[in-house]
Amino acid sequence: MTQILTLEKRTALTGIGFVTPTVLIIALILIYPIIQSIVLSFGQSSIDGFEPYRFVGLDHYSKLMGDSRFWNALGVTFTFTALSIPLELMFGIGLALLMNETFKFKGWARLAVLFPWALPTALNTLIWRWMYNSDYGLFNAVALQSGLVERPINFLGDDVLAMVAMVVVAVWKTSSFMALIILAGLQSIPRDLFEAGRIDGMNRWTEFTQITLPLLKGPILVALIIRSMDALRTFELPFNLTDGGPAAATESLSLYAYKVIFDFLDFNFGAAIVVVQFLVIFTMSLVYVFALRNKD
Amino acid sequence: MNNSKLYAVGLAAVMAFGAPITALAQDLVMSIGSRGYGGMVERNIESFQAANPGATVEWNKVSDVPGDSRKLYVTGLMARSSTPDVFAIDVIWAGEFAQRGWLEPLNGLIADDQIAAYNPSFLSAATVDDKVYAAPLYLDGTHLFYRTDLLEKYGLEVPKTWEDVIMASKTVMEGENNPQLYGFVSMWAKIEGLFMNWLSFTGGNGASFFDADGNVAVNSPEAIAATQTMVDILYKHKIAPDSILTMRPNDARTLFQQGRSVFLMVQDFVHAPLSAADSPVAGKFDFTRNPYFAGNKDAHSTALGGWLLAVNANSENKEAAAKLVAHFTSFENQLSAALDENRAPGRTDVYKAPEMETASLIRDFGANFAVGVVRPSAKTGSLYPRVSEAMQIEITNALNQKKTVEKALNDAAAAVKQILGQ
Numbered sequence: 016m017t018q019i020l021t022l023e024k025r026t027a028l029t030g031i032g033f034v035t036p037t038v039l040i041i042a043l044i045l046i047y048p049i050i051q052s053i054v055l056s057f058g059q060s061s062i063d064g065f066e067p068y069r070f071v072g073l074d075h076y077s078k079l080m081g082d083s084r085f086w087n088a089l090g091v092t093f094t095f096t097a098l099s100i101p102l103e104l105m106f107g108i109g110l111a112l113l114m115n116e117t118f119k120f121k122g123w124a125r126l127a128v129l130f131p132w133a134l135p136t137a138l139n140t141l142i143w144r145w146m147y148n149s150d151y152g153l154f155n156a157v158a159l160q161s162g163l164v165e166r167p168i169n170f171l172g173d174d175v176l177a178m179v180a181m182v183v184v185a186v187w188k189t190s191s192f193m194a195l196i197i198l199a200g201l202q203s204i205p206r207d208l209f210e211a212g213r214i215d216g217m218n219r220w221t222e223f224t225q226i227t228l229p230l231l232k233g234p235i236l237v238a239l240i241i242r243s244m245d246a247l248r249t250f251e252l253p254f255n256l257t258d259g260g261p262a263a264a265t266e267s268l269s270l271y272a273y274k275v276i277f278d279f280l281d282f283n284f285g286a287a288i289v290v291v292q293f294l295v296i297f298t299m300s301l302v303y304v305f306a307l308r309n310k311d
Numbered sequence: 312m313n314n315s316k317l318y319a320v321g322l323a324a325v326m327a328f329g330a331p332i333t334a335l336a337q338d339l340v341m342s343i344g345s346r347g348y349g350g351m352v353e354r355n356i357e358s359f360q361a362a363n364p365g366a367t368v369e370w371n372k373v374s375d376v377p378g379d380s381r382k383l384y385v386t387g388l389m390a391r392s393s394t395p396d397v398f399a400i401d402v403i404w405a406g407e408f409a410q411r412g413w414l415e416p417l418n419g420l421i422a423d424d425q426i427a428a429y430n431p432s433f434l435s436a437a438t439v440d441d442k443v444y445a446a447p448l449y450l451d452g453t454h455l456f457y458r459t460d461l462l463e464k465y466g467l468e469v470p471k472t473w474e475d476v477i478m479a480s481k482t483v484m485e486g487e488n489n490p491q492l493y494g495f496v497s498m499w500a501k502i503e504g505l506f507m508n509w510l511s512f513t514g515g516n517g518a519s520f521f522d523a524d525g526n527v528a529v530n531s532p533e534a535i536a537a538t539q540t541m542v543d544i545l546y547k548h549k550i551a552p553d554s555i556l557t558m559r560p561n562d563a564r565t566l567f568q569q570g571r572s573v574f575l576m577v578q579d580f581v582h583a584p585l586s587a588a589d590s591p592v593a594g595k596f597d598f599t600r601n602p603y604f605a606g607n608k609d610a611h612s613t614a615l616g617g618w619l620l621a622v623n624a625n626s627e628n629k630e631a632a633a634k635l636v637a638h639f640t641s642f643e644n645q646l647s648a649a650l651d652e653n654r655a656p657g658r659t660d661v662y663k664a665p666e667m668e669t670a671s672l673i674r675d676f677g678a679n680f681a682v683g684v685v686r687p688s689a690k691t692g693s694l695y696p697r698v699s700e701a702m703q704i705e706i707t708n709a710l711n712q713k714k715t716v717e718k719a720l721n722d723a724a725a726a727v728k729q730i731l732g733q
Contacts, residue, residue, distance in 0.1 A: 061389075149553060149557070150552060150566060151565075167554065169554055171557050172554065172556040172711070174713075258500075258501065260500070260501045261556060261711050262704050262707040262711065263704060278696050279696050279700075
């Protein structure tokens with residue numbers, strides 16, 4: 016008995032030994048900045064020490080509540096997330112099902128699907144910005160020459176079109192990421208389940224809704240959590256595509272915080288924005304995690 | 312490891328560790344872009360080192376994109392870094408950097424008569440509490456570029472007023488009947504350049520950012536009328552493409568260079584690419600001062616920009632650094648920059664030099680700068696970036712017809728007043 020306990024203890028010690036360096040690094044580069052941001056958001060100071068730290072309580076937060084630009088940025092962030100995630104999921108499942116079939120050049124097809132996701136967002140976005148351009152962009156050249164429109168469409172200069180343009184790039188880029196995770200899930204579904212289903216007289220659609228989808232719930236939720244977190248803190252996309260324009264129609268929370276911090280050098284107010292954003296993402300993660308826990 | 316390899320490693324180690332130790336009182340680091348001031352940087356550094364034996368200047372080449380170099384500077388300045396000793400700053404940062412205590416006052420370090428020779432409107436942008444914090448290096452500003460061949464073809468005069476520009480654009484566009492040709496392009500994306508544009512338009516109608524008592528006056532009747540003209544150029548007269556609302560200076564320049572616009576209003580840096588040998592409009596364009604509104608002949612409508620040299624407040628060699636600034640902004644060196652690199656001098660006496668008779672380009676730029684309007688950066692100091700951004704947002708709202716001009720400018724006035732605590 017004692018033998019087993021010491022073995023358990025030894026295993027635990029080994030485990031702790033392996034985990035400690037990681038935990039320390041996480042504490043250093045993750046938890047410290049989070050605490051520092053929270054501290055900054057409750058005070059007034061300048062980062063170079065020109066103005067010493069002074070506690071101001073909830074001043075920045077109450078200012079935030081009355082800041083129409085903050086509410087606009089929050090709305091933009093939610094709209095972008097709500098539009099892009101379902102579309103990405105739809106295309107992601109479709110692509111995964113397609114890649115799961117056997118056909119010629121399957122390897123190349125998979126590579127092609129992953130390509131947009133593998134390229135850096137900033138680069139992708141610049142390419143798309145050129146294609147959207149109303150004077151020498153691809154889309155307007157096609158639309159003008161085919162006679163669909165008479166005057167070039169200013170994709171990035173219109174509130175609604177700019178948001179649509181942003182969602183299109185996000186869906187184009189990250190559907191393949193969703194597909195990758197879902198494909199991994201698809202491949203772990205035992206084949207004999209489908210055989211059993213076929214014997215029971217299932218058609219392709221009932222097969223999909225009765226077998227595939229329920230068994231994909233886990234991977235889908237994982238993909239949803241990761242992508243929603245990404246979408247809620249989207250930065251490179253609006254920064255490179257529209258710079259938040261026209262006016263502030265595509266200005267996400269991250270972009271607004273970036274401007275406040277790096278352009279206006281107001282670190283304290285910026286920290287308050289970041290903390291609120293952190294809470295939003297944290298809450299969303301909790302919702303997903305509980306959804307995941309209760310259903311399984 | 313053989314001997315020569317050992318030697319190389321040893322040498323590298325000495326170089327790596329020796330650098331800070333050998334940083335004597337005369338070693339200076341200077342940060343300035345590699346293109347902005349052309350070949351003059353290298354020449355000035357060489358002549359400075361020749362005139363001051365023992366002094367060395369290391370040229371730290373920073374980005375020529377202002378937003379990028381600003382981020383670099385700010386990071387170092389906030390950490391109270393002692394380098395660079397001397398750095399080039401955009402005219403709109405001078406007030407802000409000075410207020411934050413990042414710049415060393417130059418009074419006493421640079422001779423008073425030299426300071427007196429600097430361009431006064433630029434000096435005012437770098438003056439806080441009667442102290443001068445930076446020396447003007449070169450100026451640039453917005454001009455109205457136009458196609459000489461097209462104006463000639465339709466027998467049109469070089470436009471002086473916005474009314475002329477609109478009329479001429481319509482005449483040429485109708486006559487050419489080419490859907491690819493526009494009348495007017497400029498930088499109306501939500502950038503600093505949009506605010507410069509707006510200052511040009513409103514200034515040309517006799518409006519100003521602050522009234523005589525120092526109150527925010529961005530919603531004055533003159534400003535509203537001028538902004539309405541900007542909106543009308545897009546939707547009523549239809550002489551500008553919709554894409555003008557996403558154009559940065561180079562986008563507008565590209566369109567004009569492709570021969571797709573009659574007029575272009577941007578800064579003078581476009582003159583070089585437009586007149587390059589492979590430019591389709593080379594020899595077919597010229598420029599004039601920014602238009603004004605009929606009846607406002609004396610209105611200031613050239614939005615001024617440019618660069619100044621400043622000394623880091625935490626520099627360990629402030630005197631030598633100021634000497635370098637004085638060297639760059641001396642009469643002789645400013646004259647050379649004007650003659651050889653087409654850089655508009657930051658001091659007024661250079662324009663009167665006899666050699667300038669032949670530098671027609673610089674003289675023409677200079678004539679337009681005489682009707683210049685500086686951005687309200689000195690008065691707003693560290694709040695300038697916010698003020699400019701608030702203006703950009705409301706001007707964009709008006710140009711996108713999301714708000715009426717009057718509503719947008721009233722909101723802009725309220726926002727600016729809130730930022731400034733007025």
